[in-house]
Amino acid sequence: MPAETHVAQGPIGPDEVYRILRERLAEILEIDEDRIKLESSFTQDLDADSLALIELVEALEEELGERTVGLRIDAEDLGDLGTVQEAVDYVVARLGS
């Protein structure tokens, strides 16, 4: 029996990750989703501090974890994620690993 990965509703691509990330980040920061773009810097453009990023990661794990069992995002990696694009790439890579 393979490890518990990629089980539920088909693979999740970058567009879907970006959509979910935008939605959740907008909720956390209480800003309009339109303000969040791939090139947006978490700190400089969106004023998202470390606690907001942790909230985001928890939210992503919760939502994506329902569709991909076992998704885990390491807290240590958060500091390296400067932009939304980097976060999307990171999550997609995690989903595929």
Add this chain to the structure above:
Amino acid sequence: MGTQRITVAVDAMGGDKAPGEIVRGALDAVSELGVDVLLVGQENAIEPLLPDGRRVPGVALEHAGEVVGMDEDPAAAARRKKDSSLVRCAQAVREGRAQAMVGAGNTGATMAAALLRMGRVRGISRPAIAVPIPVPAGTRHQLLIDGGSTVDCTPEWLAQFARMGREYARTRLAVDEPTVGLLSNGEEPGKGDELRKRTFSLLEKVPGFNGNVEGRDLMHGTVDVVVTDGFTGNIVLKTLEGALRAAVELVFGVLDSTPEAKEAGKVVAPLLLDAAAVFDPDLTGGAVLLGVDGVCVISHGSSSARAIVNAVRVAQECVETGVVGRLKESIDAG
């Protein structure tokens, strides 16, 4: 139709005197307050402390395999240790198995766990700890917010703290129109660092704002709600604690200094001890974390069983008075 009993999740492993004093306090709370308690922690540590194994009426036990230490990084601990007693308490509130939680462990981790599991109140960027400070001349309390939850603050966050503190004073302290002061190094509007100056202009739009207050206004009821950042607030609380202890030592030292003083002490000491009870942190009842979408009461690290009973009492009152719901309404209304 009878009123449904409230269940309070208690982190049995949090605090310097855990689990012994915490469990004892939780058991006392069940018998004294008419609440149910969900004791969360390591079964093999808790069960021997229960008078009849885990079959105590009003007490349920939930096993948690991990413990968050006092010195652990708050956010990392709350994220990594999902099987900790602390995170499980917050999760129990989120899932509706408990209506409130009480913890005496790592304050920062408690804040992070509550924030991540319960979520934030919309319109509030950061939670803050509302700490009741006794005003000796009467029975009323003064609220200090933030007592240590959010160390680095923006002016906007401090303005949110003021609104939350005001609503909490209204609900829990029964003050109709609470007054608010910004803790600074002088009463004049221009006093303070950049954070204080910028906050002052935002607070002018908050109803009940009375301007700056100074450290000497604490414990004197000058205003009902004293607003400050978590860094300053925590230092203030520890300073008060230390100063009060020194004052007590001084007074009792004098009463023990000469034969005449000792005679006087026989009369005065009991009166002083009664009066000083108002300063006893175990009797204050714990501080409430405001801004999260659930009731979270934080008791001090060296909590005794009595402190836990009083913290559970605060949690119970917060649920019964609908503190979180009223806070949300107030924030929504602007």
